[in-house]
Amino acid sequence: MNAQQPLYHELAERMGDLIHKGTFSSGSRLPSVRSMSREHGVSVTTVIEAYGRLEDRGLIEPRARSGYFVSAPKVVNGELPRPARTTRSPVAVKCPDIFAAIVQAVADPGIVPFGTAVPGDGIVPGKRIASLSNAICRRMGSAAYRYSMAPGRLELRTAVARRLLTAGVKATPEDIVTTLGATEALALVLRAMTRPGDVFVVEIPTYFGVLHLLKDLGLKVVEVPMNAQEGIDLDALDEITARLPVKACIVQPSYQNPVGSCMSDASKRRLVELAEARDFTVVEDDLYGELGHTGPRPKALKHFDRHDRVILCGSVSKCLAPGLRVGWVLPGKWTDEVKRLKTIHYPANATVSELVVAEFFKTGGYDRHLRRIGALFARQCAQIREAVLKVFPEGTRVNQPQGGFVLWIEMPPGFDSEVFAAKTLEKGISLMPGSFFSATCRMKHCLRLSCGTACDERALKAVATLGKLAHQIS
Amino acid sequence: MNAQQPLYHELAERMGDLIHKGTFSSGSRLPSVRSMSREHGVSVTTVIEAYGRLEDRGLIEPRARSGYFVSAPKVVNGELPRPARTTRSPVAVKCPDIFAAIVQAVADPGIVPFGTAVPGDGIVPGKRIASLSNAICRRMGSAAYRYSMAPGRLELRTAVARRLLTAGVKATPEDIVTTLGATEALALVLRAMTRPGDVFVVEIPTYFGVLHLLKDLGLKVVEVPMNAQEGIDLDALDEITARLPVKACIVQPSYQNPVGSCMSDASKRRLVELAEARDFTVVEDDLYGELGHTGPRPKALKHFDRHDRVILCGSVSKCLAPGLRVGWVLPGKWTDEVKRLKTIHYPANATVSELVVAEFFKTGGYDRHLRRIGALFARQCAQIREAVLKVFPEGTRVNQPQGGFVLWIEMPPGFDSEVFAAKTLEKGISLMPGSFFSATCRMKHCLRLSCGTACDERALKAVATLGKLAHQIS
Numbered sequence: 024m025n026a027q028q029p030l031y032h033e034l035a036e037r038m039g040d041l042i043h044k045g046t047f048s049s050g051s052r053l054p055s056v057r058s059m060s061r062e063h064g065v066s067v068t069t070v071i072e073a074y075g076r077l078e079d080r081g082l083i084e085p086r087a088r089s090g091y092f093v094s095a096p097k098v099v100n101g102e103l104p105r106p107a108r109t110t111r112s113p114v115a116v117k118c119p120d121i122f123a124a125i126v127q128a129v130a131d132p133g134i135v136p137f138g139t140a141v142p143g144d145g146i147v148p149g150k151r152i153a154s155l156s157n158a159i160c161r162r163m164g165s166a167a168y169r170y171s172m173a174p175g176r177l178e179l180r181t182a183v184a185r186r187l188l189t190a191g192v193k194a195t196p197e198d199i200v201t202t203l204g205a206t207e208a209l210a211l212v213l214r215a216m217t218r219p220g221d222v223f224v225v226e227i228p229t230y231f232g233v234l235h236l237l238k239d240l241g242l243k244v245v246e247v248p249m250n251a252q253e254g255i256d257l258d259a260l261d262e263i264t265a266r267l268p269v270k271a272c273i274v275q276p277s278y279q280n281p282v283g284s285c286m287s288d289a290s291k292r293r294l295v296e297l298a299e300a301r302d303f304t305v306v307e308d309d310l311y312g313e314l315g316h317t318g319p320r321p322k323a324l325k326h327f328d329r330h331d332r333v334i335l336c337g338s339v340s341k342c343l344a345p346g347l348r349v350g351w352v353l354p355g356k357w358t359d360e361v362k363r364l365k366t367i368h369y370p371a372n373a374t375v376s377e378l379v380v381a382e383f384f385k386t387g388g389y390d391r392h393l394r395r396i397g398a399l400f401a402r403q404c405a406q407i408r409e410a411v412l413k414v415f416p417e418g419t420r421v422n423q424p425q426g427g428f429v430l431w432i433e434m435p436p437g438f439d440s441e442v443f444a445a446k447t448l449e450k451g452i453s454l455m456p457g458s459f460f461s462a463t464c465r466m467k468h469c470l471r472l473s474c475g476t477a478c479d480e481r482a483l484k485a486v487a488t489l490g491k492l493a494h495q496i497s
Numbered sequence: 498m499n500a501q502q503p504l505y506h507e508l509a510e511r512m513g514d515l516i517h518k519g520t521f522s523s524g525s526r527l528p529s530v531r532s533m534s535r536e537h538g539v540s541v542t543t544v545i546e547a548y549g550r551l552e553d554r555g556l557i558e559p560r561a562r563s564g565y566f567v568s569a570p571k572v573v574n575g576e577l578p579r580p581a582r583t584t585r586s587p588v589a590v591k592c593p594d595i596f597a598a599i600v601q602a603v604a605d606p607g608i609v610p611f612g613t614a615v616p617g618d619g620i621v622p623g624k625r626i627a628s629l630s631n632a633i634c635r636r637m638g639s640a641a642y643r644y645s646m647a648p649g650r651l652e653l654r655t656a657v658a659r660r661l662l663t664a665g666v667k668a669t670p671e672d673i674v675t676t677l678g679a680t681e682a683l684a685l686v687l688r689a690m691t692r693p694g695d696v697f698v699v700e701i702p703t704y705f706g707v708l709h710l711l712k713d714l715g716l717k718v719v720e721v722p723m724n725a726q727e728g729i730d731l732d733a734l735d736e737i738t739a740r741l742p743v744k745a746c747i748v749q750p751s752y753q754n755p756v757g758s759c760m761s762d763a764s765k766r767r768l769v770e771l772a773e774a775r776d777f778t779v780v781e782d783d784l785y786g787e788l789g790h791t792g793p794r795p796k797a798l799k800h801f802d803r804h805d806r807v808i809l810c811g812s813v814s815k816c817l818a819p820g821l822r823v824g825w826v827l828p829g830k831w832t833d834e835v836k837r838l839k840t841i842h843y844p845a846n847a848t849v850s851e852l853v854v855a856e857f858f859k860t861g862g863y864d865r866h867l868r869r870i871g872a873l874f875a876r877q878c879a880q881i882r883e884a885v886l887k888v889f890p891e892g893t894r895v896n897q898p899q900g901g902f903v904l905w906i907e908m909p910p911g912f913d914s915e916v917f918a919a920k921t922l923e924k925g926i927s928l929m930p931g932s933f934f935s936a937t938c939r940m941k942h943c944l945r946l947s948c949g950t951a952c953d954e955r956a957l958k959a960v961a962t963l964g965k966l967a968h969q970i971s
Binding site for chain 2: 126127129130141144145147148149150152153156157160161163164165166167168169170171172203204206207210232235236239340344345346347348364366367368369370371372373374375376
């Protein structure tokens with residue numbers, strides 16, 4: 024035990040950790056003060072101090088004559104960020120190259136990782152994955168290390184096809200090509216379907232990785248605003264696709280990164296009908312589709328697709344384990360071209376990873392796992408959101424994500440989030456400037472905070488530091 | 498035991514398997530007939546029949562009063578394939594798209610896999626890899642499944658840097674970017690250093706994957722002939738680079754696929770000097786560099802590089818396990834651009850795979866492993882070569898690879914290997930037509946046979962079938 028820290032601090036951290044990991048879930052009762060004192064060999068006062076500390080952090084609450092209970096994530100009111108405006112004409116993607124420092128900070132344990140949308144170790148069922156992997160290697164011997172060439176292992180494609188039923192998507196293993204994650208899926212699809220100069224519609228704000236891909240492929244883009252609750256502005260999309268020869272539109276219909284919106288079924292249906300009427304393709308990036316904070320998994324956009332208009336991409340990187348490198352794509356009429364490109368550029372996937380994910384999907388427990396981490400992310404987002412609203416300058420607006428684990432923050436006009444991000448990185452805190460999420464480098468007064476890792480004292484202290492710095496540069 | 502097969506057949510297969518796997522290596526003594534009979538509970542006659550069968554296959558030989566010994570791989574004389582001619586002017590790459598069927602046949606256990614250069618399960622130390630992987634997962638827990646972002650795990654980059662010392666290459670971990678195999682390494686480097694229309698020099702014949710990449714990137718190529726013993730024709734390269742603005746040259750200096758040649762140190766030095774004098778870059782694909790059949794590992798071309806002219810790519814796919822997906826590149830002055838492209842297109846590698854390979858390199862046994870599989874591939878190549886020379890039409894020429902595991906076969910003029918490959922695939926045997934190894938679809942009268950998998954009765958029977966078909970279409 025660390026001699027520098029008082030006992031109650033240690034105990035509070037330990038209990039906080041168990042709450043974050045879902046060992047004690049929302050509404051469940053904590054052990055009584057007396058039994059904690061016995062179990063941990065500390066005084067009753069120490070336990071009371073520790074519980075008090077957890078209460079201060081909003082993690083637990085006392086109920087009269089019943090003891091302490093884990094609080095439900097508190098949703099603090101506050102204004103939501105406002106949509107951007109549409110760009111009138113297609114433009115080449117501009118995006119700053121300086122983000123390497125922020126992305127690479129993910130490997131540095133000394134940096135508080137608000138910058139990259141990386142789920143913390145706490146969501147990864149490491150033991151289960153290791154034991155599945157071990158069983159596969161023992162059963163198959165050296166055959167577990169053969170090439171897994173495009174379209175990927177049949178076991179995985181079958182398991183993904185079954186899994187997609189929960190999103191209302193009927194697919195056969197033949198419809199699926201497995202990839203090294205959703206980014207490879209997007210990269211393959213974009214290369215298969217485009218030529219330089221084609222016009223794409225993207226959301227503003229949108230995941231910066233997509234923008235870098237589009238730039239690299241020489242495509243032109245039009246930005247359509249995102250509403251923090253409803254998703255992409257369909258009226259704006261209607262107007263643009265009536266006016267311009269749009270090749271395709273890339274969207275995250277379910278729990279968009281960074282605004283966290285989930286389109287309603289009606290909106291999803293309307294988007295597919297629009298694609299049909301105006302003859303464009305929709306690339307559905309479903310990376311966060313399984314990460315709703317509550318309730319049933321939303322239908323995928325692909326569910327509403329009757330005429331091969333929607334290309335679906337997915338991955339387990341955000342909801343099972345980033346380092347496995349397992350994703351997939353349903354490339355529709357571009358399936359042969361996607362397979363060809365994959366064979367040329369990145370011919371094979373990590374075989375054991377593919378088999379592990381197939382087993383994980385098949386042998387059950389995945390839905391329970393998703394419920395656990397959905398609740399975890401809900402709590403982490405709510406806590407950071409509350410802390411931000413407390414310490415950031417007047418007029419700060421923060422989204423209320425319905426799924427996923429990132430916060431989109433609108434600062435007062437004139438705020439320069441690129442300067443801010445450089446300053447916070449000096450203080451050991453990474454975050455992503457809003458301009459990185461726009462093909463035209465707009466939304467500089469916004470920023471994204473990832474809440475993928477545990478919301479511990481260090482994280483809350485980091486938010487306080489952010490608040491101070493934000494006041495300084497406002 | 499299979500009731501259809503006589504006992505001696507079973508026993509011969511089992512012993513042949515142990516020889517193929519290196520349990521009994523060249524020159525080692527087999528158990529006596531008497532002890533075999535006792536051990537396996539079969540009659541002395543059965544053992545004698547089994548040993549006779551192995552003798553017929555050239556695997557073992559009797560020595561007077563000493564018993565049976567494992568034969569050294571027999572090198573049968575025969576003419577070597579002849580080099581092609583140089584193309585005069587840079588041309589766009591043409592390459593047939595029909596190879597998908599052959600590549601995909603690798604996943605079909607019903608097909609004899611002469612078509613793809615895939616090492617058999619026998620070379621993969623599956624148990625060792627599984628146990629390293631298990632230890633890593635237990636030690637690191639969920640942290641073993643974090644993103645491994647470009648430039649890749651430091652542990653692996655350090656281990657690769659140490660490993661490269663055996664090839665005479667001094668590199669630091671900072672010089673190295675890890676990849677998902679050599680193909681990704683090549684894809685990244687080519688994208689980083691070229692613009693459409695740039696002129697590349699390639700070997701003829703060369704690995705078809707490189708040709709597809711060059712085609713996809715819109716590059717122009719000039720083909721320089723390969724000599725089956727000396728490697729690339731440096732006089733021809735001299736003449737071409739004097740005449741044309743060559744951006745770069747892609748070579749496999751050590752155990753080239755498909756001709757199996759290894760350039761001498763003097764030739765390697767001359768190539769680097771030429772690159773210096775004529776201001777072009779050399780991309781060294783060192784995929785087979787560790788797979789020499791005997792003797793010490795050849796120096797890499799990169800060893801002779803003093804002015805950042807050589808970009809080195811490598812991987813463990815052919816010498817440890819294809820399905821791990823671990824490779825690397827030393828991109829020299831293009832390091833930042835390679836990292837940027839990797840971050841955009843395929844941001845992360847399979848973390849456990851990277852750590853397993855790092856451990857394998859570090860904890861020793863890798864050199865012993867390489868000696869074992871080098872001897873194995875030597876035997877497999879020699880046996881298939883002998884069988885081919887026996888049954889193929891008069892005038893067939895076969896290379897004598899010094900490393901790697903593919904045979905390059907020159908058939909009589911006018912032979913159409915594309916027709917041949919289609920016919921053999923119908924009979925359940927894959928092979929690669931020679932035209933696939935040329936940017937101009939030449940060398941149609943040649944073909945490549947991979948000897949990566951065990952040279953068992955099924956393989957020898959397949960060669961006999963190939964011989965018959967070859968006579969029919971000649």
